[in-house]
Amino acid sequence: MIPPFDWQRVVVAPWTDGLPTYGWVVLMGFLVALACGLIGNFLVLRRMALVGDAISHSILPGIAVAFLLSKSRGTIVMFSGALVAGLVTTVLIEFIHRRTRVKQDAAIGIVFSTLFAFGVLLISMFAGQVDLDADCVLYGELGLVGMEPYAMIGGVEIAPQPVLTMGIVCLLVVALIFFFYKELLVSSFDPALATSLGMRPGVVHHALMAALSVVVVGAFRAVGAILVIAMLILPGATAYLLVSRLPRMLLLSVIHAALSAVAGLHLGVWLDCSIGAAMVVAGAALFTLAWLRVLLGRRLVGSPPEPEGTSMIGG
Amino acid sequence: MTPALETHDLTVAYHKRPVLYGVDLAVPPGHLVGIMGPNGAGKTTLIKAVMGIVPPVSGWVKIFGEPASRALGRVGYVPQRESVDWDFPVNVMDVVLMGRYGRLGLGRRVGAKEREIARACLEKVGMLPLADRQIANLSGGQQQRVFLARALAQESDLYLMDEPFAGVDATTEAAIVTLLQELKARGKTILVVHHDLTSAQQYFDMLLLVNLRVVAFGDTAEVFTEELLQKTYGGRLTILSKIAQEVKNQG
Numbered sequence: 001m002i003p004p005f006d007w008q009r010v011v012v013a014p015w016t017d018g019l020p021t022y023g024w025v026v027l028m029g030f031l032v033a034l035a036c037g038l039i040g041n042f043l044v045l046r047r048m049a050l051v052g053d054a055i056s057h058s059i060l061p062g063i064a065v066a067f068l069l070s071k072s073r074g075t076i077v078m079f080s081g082a083l084v085a086g087l088v089t090t091v092l093i094e095f096i097h098r099r100t101r102v103k104q105d106a107a108i109g110i111v112f113s114t115l116f117a118f119g120v121l122l123i124s125m126f127a128g129q130v131d132l133d134a135d136c137v138l139y140g141e142l143g144l145v146g147m148e149p150y151a152m153i154g155g156v157e158i159a160p161q162p163v164l165t166m167g168i169v170c171l172l173v174v175a176l177i178f179f180f181y182k183e184l185l186v187s188s189f190d191p192a193l194a195t196s197l198g199m200r201p202g203v204v205h206h207a208l209m210a211a212l213s214v215v216v217v218g219a220f221r222a223v224g225a226i227l228v229i230a231m232l233i234l235p236g237a238t239a240y241l242l243v244s245r246l247p248r249m250l251l252l253s254v255i256h257a258a259l260s261a262v263a264g265l266h267l268g269v270w271l272d273c274s275i276g277a278a279m280v281v282a283g284a285a286l287f288t289l290a291w292l293r294v295l296l297g298r299r300l301v302g303s304p305p306e307p308e309g310t311s312m313i314g315g
Numbered sequence: 316m317t318p319a320l321e322t323h324d325l326t327v328a329y330h331k332r333p334v335l336y337g338v339d340l341a342v343p344p345g346h347l348v349g350i351m352g353p354n355g356a357g358k359t360t361l362i363k364a365v366m367g368i369v370p371p372v373s374g375w376v377k378i379f380g381e382p383a384s385r386a387l388g389r390v391g392y393v394p395q396r397e398s399v400d401w402d403f404p405v406n407v408m409d410v411v412l413m414g415r416y417g418r419l420g421l422g423r424r425v426g427a428k429e430r431e432i433a434r435a436c437l438e439k440v441g442m443l444p445l446a447d448r449q450i451a452n453l454s455g456g457q458q459q460r461v462f463l464a465r466a467l468a469q470e471s472d473l474y475l476m477d478e479p480f481a482g483v484d485a486t487t488e489a490a491i492v493t494l495l496q497e498l499k500a501r502g503k504t505i506l507v508v509h510h511d512l513t514s515a516q517q518y519f520d521m522l523l524l525v526n527l528r529v530v531a532f533g534d535t536a537e538v539f540t541e542e543l544l545q546k547t548y549g550g551r552l553t554i555l556s557k558i559a560q561e562v563k564n565q566g
Contacts, residue, residue, distance in 0.1 A: 045403065179422040186413050190399045193465075196366045196392040197417035198384075244449035246404050 003272060010270040018269075024146040024160055026265045029279050031166040032142075032219040033257030035173045036228060037235030039215050041246075041253055042208060044236035045188045050105065051090070052232040054112035055209070056216045056225045058089040060119030063217065068126060075165050079217055086213025089115060090206065116225075140224035142276040143268070162221055169218040176211055177250065180204070185246060223276040234260070234283040241290045256286055317380040319344040319473050319504035320365065325374035327357070327364045335360050336528045338374070342506065342521075344472075347499045349509045349519035349535075353548050356526045358508045359395065362475045366392055378473060388417055391471035393462045395478050401450050401458060408446045410461050411436055414468030436467040441490060456487035463491060474498065474505040481510070492518055515539065 014022040043052045062085025063078055070077045089111055096107040150157040151164040158164055177184065187194040187201035194201040212232075219228045235253035243249050263286075264279025271278065318341040325338040335357035342348060350358050363369045365376050367383055378386035391414070411433040412425050419425065437443040440460040445453070450461065459479055466474055480488050495505055495518070506523070509515060515522065515535070522538040524530040524547040531543045 045400075181424075182413075182416045182419065183421075185405070185409075186416055189403050189405060189410075190394065190413070192363065192366070192368045192394050192398060193392055193413060195368045196387055196390060197413075198387050199416070240404065244404050244451070245406060245409065249404050 003270065005270060010266055014265055014269055021146040022265060022269070024163055025142060025275055026261050028145045028160075028163045028166060028222055029142055029261035029264060029275065030258055031163065031170050032222050032228075033231050033235060033261055033279065033283070034254060035166065035170045035215045036219055036231035037253040037257045038173050038177060038250060039208070039212050040232035040234075041236035041239065041250055042184055042188055043212070043232060044240055045246075049229075049233050050108050051093070051209070052212060052216075053229050054093065054108045055086045055089055055212055056220075056228045056232075057112045058115035058119075059085045059213060059217050059220065060225065061085060061115050061122060062088075062119075063220075064119050064122040064126075068122070075161070079214060082213050082217030082220075083210060085115065086209055086216070087206065090209040139274060140220070140222045140227060140276045142222045142279075143274065145222060162218075166218045166222070169215055173211060173215060176207075180207070184208070223279070227276050227280050230280040230283060234280070234287055238283075238287045238290045241287075241294050256283065260286060316343060318342055318377075319346075319379060320506070321377040321380075322365070323375055325361075325364055325376060326372045327360050327369055328372050329369075333372070334527065335364065335525075338529055340523070340529065340532060342504060342523075344379075344504045345499065345502050346504055346521045347495055347519050348504070348506045348521040348523055349515050350506055350523045350525060351509055351512070351515060351547070352525035352530070356547075358525055359477055361525065362392075362477055362506070362508065365475060366390065389472045391466035391469035391474040393466045393474070393476040393479055396455065396458055396462065396481060398477075401453070403450065406447055406449050407437065407442060407453070407461050408433060410450060411446075411464045411468050414465040417469065432470075433464070433468050436464040439467060439494065440464045454484075456483040459483045459487060459491070463494065467494075472503055474503060476505065476507045478508050478510065512544070 014026070040049075040052065043049050059082040062081040062083075064081075066077045066081025066084075067073060092111045093104065093107045096102055096110065097104045100107075102110070145160055145162055148160040148162050151159060151161045159167070183194070183199050183204050186197065187199060187204040191201040194204070216228055216232075219231060223231060235256040236249070238256050239249040239252035243252055260279050260283035263282035264275055267273075267282055268275035268278035320340065320342040322338050322340045325335065325340075326333060327335040334355075338361065350361065352358055360369060364371050365378075365383060366387070367376075376383040379389060408430075412429055414436070415425060415429040415432060419429070434443060434446070437446055440463050442457065442460050442464060445457065450458065453461065459482075463476075463479065466476070479491055483491070495507070498505055499520075507519070509518070516539055519535050521533065522535050523532045524538060524543055526547050526549075530547045531538045
């Protein structure tokens with residue numbers, strides 16, 4: 001049954017009485033979508049969306065092994081495990097694809113599902129010791145983020161630990177794109193030119209994959225291994241439909257992240273369902289709107305853009 | 316004089332299948348050189364090996380007497396038009412500015428000076444009015460001009476161009492040829508992968524005939540002969556006998 005749409009409960013309450021809880025939820029949702037979306041722009045442009053899929057799954061064994069070795073669920077441990085797993089994934093995919101006749105898509109399929117299965121084995125074998133449950137791995141627990149222990153700085157409670165961590169990840173992603181903008185742009189558009197300019201697109205590729213692993217592990221507990229793929233691809237794909245220059249595409253994917261976080265919150269509260277899933281549904285709806293905008297505006301190609309503020313999704 | 320480009324025993328293989336064998340080459344500076352040969356002869360591979368885009372199995376490359384990796388700043392590169400995604404979200408100006416990126420340090424942004432140079436290069440290829448246009452909305456000839464402007468923006472001494480005349484209109488082809496002649500007159504060295512035997516004599520003052528190995532390299536007048544072309548293309552080109560006839564008639 002669809003619950004009635006109660007304006008007070010669905011739209012007002014999350015920003016008033018419910019703010020102490022839902023404030024963190026929507027902020028975490030936005031930060032996850034922001035970090036994923038920014039990195040995702042480059043995955044979309046480099047036709048590597050499936051690599052994002054692969055890494056989101058194969059960091060599971062990385063986290064499990066890191067946990068078993070250190071007996072700690074600390075942030076640094078988790079990130080190190082994910083980083084190693086992410087890089088192992090990209091190296092293995094390239095190795096299989098280069099050294100055998102197997103093509104890249106098949107290599108991706110082999111590597112990530114095998115590593116994911118390996119992670120599932122580890123977690124089953126050491127179920128008593130690994131505090132990761134399967135539902136959380138697949139779908140995340142965004143709605144509960146406000147109940148996580150708070151990070152303390154100088155004796156003051158700043159924010160729930162996962163939110164603070166994700167905030168730092170976002171800053172790192174923004175810094176990475178800002179400092180290596182030229183390298184990312186040229187190596188995505190024309191890798192051969194990048195090489196000839198002395199830019200080493202191979203290094204750029206691995207740096208991007210490392211950043212992707214960090215982003216995904218940060219997003220993992222919030223939205224799980226499956227929904228994170230949507231977070232990676234939807235903002236960039238939506239922006240790609242609407243604009244014709246990279247800086248605007250990056251900006252528009254940020255707007256997409258914010259809109260889908262807010263819309264997902266209200267949808268999740270209304271239907272009393274997983275807020276992570278609701279965010280993805282909202283993001284997909286925005287993609288559909290962008291697509292309609294393209295279909296309706298096709299006649300306008302080549303003519304000056306419409307005045308600001310008239311477009312349907314605020315881009 | 317130090318050769319603009321020198322290779323020794325350059326051999327390249329894809330998946331263990333050699334596609335270019337033992338290329339020994341010394342291109343003197345200030346020449347406009349056509350690289351010709353049948354499909355799959357390794358013309359593109361040769362350029363990519365010089366740029367370090369594909370790693371050679373053996374041999375070395377020197378550019379103006381220096382190891383290639385250290386001299387890439389002096390090389391301008393025009394890849395095949397189909398090698399990039401023309402739906403990519405960049406406009407004409409963005410693409411030309413990429414030619415300046417090699418001279419900007421890590422984290423440095425393009426400034427007024429770079430834009431000025433890029434505008435001048437667009438002007439030279441007649442594309443300045445389209446500077447703000449998204450690259451998806453360009454014709455084939457216009458796309459090629461953008462690539463050329465980008466190479467000009469690199470302000471190089473050696474240019475490597477992979478089929479700049481492929482799929483362009485006659486006006487663009489003429490404009491490109493004029494530009495190449497101008498570069499040569501300014502002492503630049505230009506190597507151009509080219510397909511059209513009928514225009515080769517007219518465009519280039521030196522020719523490099525390739526078919527998995529170097530068949531011949533030298534002044535166009537000496538290299539453009541029936542015997543050497545036959546050796547390069549085998550019996551595969553029907554146009555060949557026609558060309559041979561023309562060569563004879565001229566001879």
